[in-house]
Amino acid sequence: MMTTGQDPVGVLSGRFVPGALRVDGSEYQKAHGGVPAGIGSLRLSDVDETEATLAWDAAAALLRDEKIDAGALKGLVVASLDAEDTAGFLSKLLARTDLEVQTFGGTRESAAGGFVSACEHVQATHGPVLFVAAQDTTWSVRNGDQDGGQAAGAVALLLGTDAPVVCQGGRSFHHSGAPVPVRDIVKSLNDSGADRLVAVAASSPAGLNTWEKSAGGLKLAPSLLDQVGDLGPLAPAVALLTALGQCEVGTRLAIVVPGSHRSLTLSFQVGETPRVAPVDRSLEPAVATDAGTARRVRTAWVDARGAQPRGAYVPLSVFQAQDPARLRIVGQKCGGCRKLLFPPRERCPHCGDAKFEDHPFSGKGTIHSWTMIRKGGAPSEFAPLQTARGAYAVAVVELMEGPRVAAMFTGPALDGTGLEIGAHVRLVPRLVYVQEGVPRYSFKALPAPEDEAPEGEGQSL
Amino acid sequence: MTQRRVAMVAAGMSRFGALGKSGTGLFAEAFEGLLQELDSVDAGDQADGSAHAFLRKRLGEAFIGSLAFGGAQLGNPAALFMEHVGLAGVPTRRVENACASSGFAIRDAVAAVGSGRTDLALAGGVEVMNDVPDAHKRYWLGVSGDTEWERTAGLTFPGVYALMAARHMHEFGTSKEHLASVAVKNHANGALNPKAQFQKPVDMERVLSAPSVCDPLGLFDCCSTTDGAAMVLFAEEQLARELVDDPIWVLGSGAASDTLAVHDRENVTQMPATQMAGGLALFDVARSGSRLSVEDVQVAELHDCFTIAELMALEDLGFCKKGEAGEYTQGGATKRDSGEGPAVNPSGGLKAKGHPLGATGAAQAVEVYEQLMGKAGKRQVADARVALTHNVGGSGATCAVHVFGRGDA
Numbered sequence: 001m002m003t004t005g006q007d008p009v010g011v012l013s014g015r016f017v018p019g020a021l022r023v024d025g026s027e028y029q030k031a032h033g034g035v036p037a038g039i040g041s042l043r044l045s046d047v048d049e050t051e052a053t054l055a056w057d058a059a060a061a062l063l064r065d066e067k068i069d070a071g072a073l074k075g076l077v078v079a080s081l082d083a084e085d086t087a088g089f090l091s092k093l094l095a096r097t098d099l100e101v102q103t104f105g106g107t108r109e110s111a112a113g114g115f116v117s118a119c120e121h122v123q124a125t126h127g128p129v130l131f132v133a134a135q136d137t138t139w140s141v142r143n144g145d146q147d148g149g150q151a152a153g154a155v156a157l158l159l160g161t162d163a164p165v166v167c168q169g170g171r172s173f174h175h176s177g178a179p180v181p182v183r184d185i186v187k188s189l190n191d192s193g194a195d196r197l198v199a200v201a202a203s204s205p206a207g208l209n210t211w212e213k214s215a216g217g218l219k220l221a222p223s224l225l226d227q228v229g230d231l232g233p234l235a236p237a238v239a240l241l242t243a244l245g246q247c248e249v250g251t252r253l254a255i256v257v258p259g260s261h262r263s264l265t266l267s268f269q270v271g272e273t274p275r276v277a278p279v280d281r282s283l284e285p286a287v288a289t290d291a292g293t294a295r296r297v298r299t300a301w302v303d304a305r306g307a308q309p310r311g312a313y314v315p316l317s318v319f320q321a322q323d324p325a326r327l328r329i330v331g332q333k334c335g336g337c338r339k340l341l342f343p344p345r346e347r348c349p350h351c352g353d354a355k356f357e358d359h360p361f362s363g364k365g366t367i368h369s370w371t372m373i374r375k376g377g378a379p380s381e382f383a384p385l386q387t388a389r390g391a392y393a394v395a396v397v398e399l400m401e402g403p404r405v406a407a408m409f410t411g412p413a414l415d416g417t418g419l420e421i422g423a424h425v426r427l428v429p430r431l432v433y434v435q436e437g438v439p440r441y442s443f444k445a446l447p448a449p450e451d452e453a454p455e456g457e458g459q460s461l
Numbered sequence: 462m463t464q465r466r467v468a469m470v471a472a473g474m475s476r477f478g479a480l481g482k483s484g485t486g487l488f489a490e491a492f493e494g495l496l497q498e499l500d501s502v503d504a505g506d507q508a509d510g511s512a513h514a515f516l517r518k519r520l521g522e523a524f525i526g527s528l529a530f531g532g533a534q535l536g537n538p539a540a541l542f543m544e545h546v547g548l549a550g551v552p553t554r555r556v557e558n559a560c561a562s563s564g565f566a567i568r569d570a571v572a573a574v575g576s577g578r579t580d581l582a583l584a585g586g587v588e589v590m591n592d593v594p595d596a597h598k599r600y601w602l603g604v605s606g607d608t609e610w611e612r613t614a615g616l617t618f619p620g621v622y623a624l625m626a627a628r629h630m631h632e633f634g635t636s637k638e639h640l641a642s643v644a645v646k647n648h649a650n651g652a653l654n655p656k657a658q659f660q661k662p663v664d665m666e667r668v669l670s671a672p673s674v675c676d677p678l679g680l681f682d683c684c685s686t687t688d689g690a691a692m693v694l695f696a697e698e699q700l701a702r703e704l705v706d707d708p709i710w711v712l713g714s715g716a717a718s719d720t721l722a723v724h725d726r727e728n729v730t731q732m733p734a735t736q737m738a739g740g741l742a743l744f745d746v747a748r749s750g751s752r753l754s755v756e757d758v759q760v761a762e763l764h765d766c767f768t769i770a771e772l773m774a775l776e777d778l779g780f781c782k783k784g785e786a787g788e789y790t791q792g793g794a795t796k797r798d799s800g801e802g803p804a805v806n807p808s809g810g811l812k813a814k815g816h817p818l819g820a821t822g823a824a825q826a827v828e829v830y831e832q833l834m835g836k837a838g839k840r841q842v843a844d845a846r847v848a849l850t851h852n853v854g855g856s857g858a859t860c861a862v863h864v865f866g867r868g869d870a
Contacts (some may be wrong), residue, residue, distance in 0.1 A: 312608045322609070343610055349725070369631070369729060371623035376683075377675040379617045394615050396624050396724045404724040406614035406624075421631050432613050442613055 009122045010163030014241045015062040018043035019152025022286035023294045031291030035149040038205025042229040044137040045152035047297045047388045048430040051134035052089035054154035062156040070094040074127030077118040079233040080134040081106035109259030111233035128160040133233040151229030155237040164272035173263045180258045196252045199243035201235030285412045296388040301434040311381025326442040329363045332356035342403040363427040370395035410444040424448045467574045468701035468708035471498035472830035474691035477815035478658040479591040485545040487690035492546045502704045521579025523553040524569045526562025526586035527819035559605035564822030564852025564861030585692030588817030605855035607722035621856040623675035626769035629730045639787025641668040643768035644681045651813025653839040658815030682768040687815030691823035713864040715742030721858045734860035735777040742862040755779045760832045760848035761803040762825035765810040804842045822852035833867045
């Protein structure tokens with residue numbers, strides 16, 4: 001286990017992004033069963049969200065808010081079911097395929113271990129390390145389709161030295177399948193000093209109750225469980241962020257991570273007002289859905305696993321070669337006439353020149369025109385999406401820099417809510433569809449607040 | 462243009478609709494119509510036999526437009542068609558520019574005759590779109606747009622044209638009623654066309670209350686899927702005069718290409734391919750010494766795959782001012798014999814006559830043939846002497862425009 005001493009290492013800031021869909025717990029229960037009592041609503045991943053896109057949403061928001069350049073990062077730690085793929089996706093988006101990456105599994109315990117490892121990496125490198133945990137509820141259907149009220153989302157923590165929230169170490173309790181030794185854990189927390197705020201990364205409200213009954217002198221921070229569901233590998237970090245919302249300077253904070261074979265506690269000292277956005281603010285906006293929609297979204301791409309490509313087919317190699325454009329909105333500046341071009345092409349349509357410089361676009365623009373694609377108007381390869389979510393909005397977006405692109409909307413605006421010509425949008429990476437069992441990613445549009453002023457060239461977050 | 466004068470001397474088309482007929486069968490049906498026209502001008506005398514013998518003896522090139530022929534025969538379909546109508550041996554090829562395939566087949570046939578390569582050339586088209594699974598159909602329908610950047614955004618043609626319509630409405634105040642007036646007019650015309658897919662008129666209310674496909678385009682703003690074939694025959698001047706007293710001349714041919722994706726255009730409310738093709742066709746007309754201009758066009762077969770497309774074409778070809786096509790159409794100027802403007806789509810257009818992708822360009826020329834020869838029956842535009850066809854591929858990636866005139870036009 002990690003020890004204290006050396007430079008104080010800890011959490012500089014954090015961001016939580018839940019899956020876009022919100023469904024009532026009882027609705028979900030009707031459709032799927034298996035939702036533990038006490039979960040009022042669940043957050044699920046939308047038809048175009050995967051753990052990779054959620055991970056990026058959280059990481060991008062964090063780096064943007066903290067004004068950290070991806071080039072400054074010294075390491076990336078990812079805890080999720082598909083951690084290798086998600087880490088690869090993040091590395092591409094950070095434009096840091098050189099970044100040292102560690103991957104951990106998609107359980108609570110694994111993620112807590114990942115967090116500890118990330119702190120050790122900060123100590124070794126003295127530099128900021130990005131820790132990300134993610135979980136989705138659509139794509140992971142292929143991995144056994146657990147129906148236990150799982151939630152979708154991602155959490156990103158920026159870890160570094162001189163942190164306002166200093167990690168003071170922790171303890172492991174091995175119990176190999178036996179019930180979590182709640183009293184032993186509570187005792188160990190009490191022994192190391194009273195007056196501590198404790199957040200429990202529980203999987204169910206019943207589990208939380210056990211802790212409440214045994215907590216004794218310890219004060220328990222409220223959890224988000226009842227509003228989002230079981231966050232799996234996100235739970236430790238989200239518990240931390242939720243607790244930080246209750247903390248004053250000087251608070252000692254402990255996160256308890258109950259697991260199946262081992263449980264962990266992590267202790268923190270809150271040194272300054274933490275730069276953490278209130279976690280429950282990230283719960284809006286959401287797409288309110290019913291159980292039927294949730295079920296159709298969950299299975300939307302299932303029949304595309306391993307299947308023959310359907311519809312107008314873009315070969316995988318072409319898609320991947322276009323990653324910088326599709327994921328980071330990297331276009332071109334023509335070497336001849338200096339005009340900006342997006343998407344990239346072989347020859348400049350203005351002057352015919354074939355020499356270009358890469359030009360990262362901001363991803364920001366306005367709606368030049370838009371429409372709702374209804375029954376009969378969707379390409380066949382988008383039938384699963386239309387079946388799951390109904391009519392969807394598509395726009396011609398005029399990028400701030402001049403060129404225009406076509407983009408589908410994502411999130412609450414997918415159904416056209418609040419869209420009009422001239423409205424500001426920004427482009428974010430999302431799942432387009434699954435072809436031959438491989439998820440294909442490209443940009444989609446999100447409404448952006450008008451006061452998100454253009455930040456100048458070179459910003460692709 | 463070309464060195465020699467070229468005339469359109471015969472035409473034929475199959476019935477258009479969901480017909481359950483093979484592509485070769487449809488081609489043969491259109492060919493039958495063409496033979497009847499040749500018989501009516503005693504073309505057989507040229508060959509001391511039948512009209513078919515005349516073609517066997519004199520036909521030098523055949524250009525056949527088809528996108529996919531239902532996917533049944535992607536390779537060598539042109540040779541298959543020629544063989545099926547007893548014309549194996551004639552140099553032939555499939556011409557493909559999506560919905561503008563046979564418009565370009567016409568352009569190539571005219572050039573083949575005008576340049577002296579041959580005295581007689583055939584331009585036609587075939588498409589089979591029905592009797593295929595729905596997903597297959599929607600695949601084929603969408604493959605002529607930009608696959609990598611438009612289609613991956615969830616767009617196929619109704620969506621792309623809807624984006625153009627939405628912007629046209631935003632910039633010029635074009636309304637859903639303006640769009641609907643195109644559908645009402647074309648269905649009224651189609652009702653008089655025994656070959657049309659849809660032969661019942663529809664009223665404004667029916668069009669406006671139809672379900673939306675891609676806002677603002679509803680069911681009646683969008684053409685349907687159609688099977689059909691059509692063909693026309695071009696001859697050099699001397700041969701044409703031997704066949705017909707007063708031949709229909711090809712006065713001008715213009716064509717152009719443009720970006721596939723509508724978002725790559727400067728302005729999504731117009732089609733540069735149409736503007737360029739139209740301009741070049743009229744330049745051709747002027748270069749031959751004629752004084753005809755757009756105002757003299759009496760019959761215009763315009764590419765109304767969606768109602769907005771007819772409005773944009775009117776503006777892009779210069780029949781009316783930019784932004785005013787809605788009022789122009791709703792006011793009745795493009796109705797048959799309005800006296801205020803050309804009769805637009807007297808055949809019923811793609812909307813009512815149908816849109817078998819590869820055959821549409823040729824079918825527009827068939828209508829021109831019938832109108833200028835005075836054979837259009839109930840659809841006849843009085844004293845029609847000058848006509849124009851406008852054929853677009855996809856959402857404006859290609860366009861071919863032809864101007865025809867008869868007599869002292």
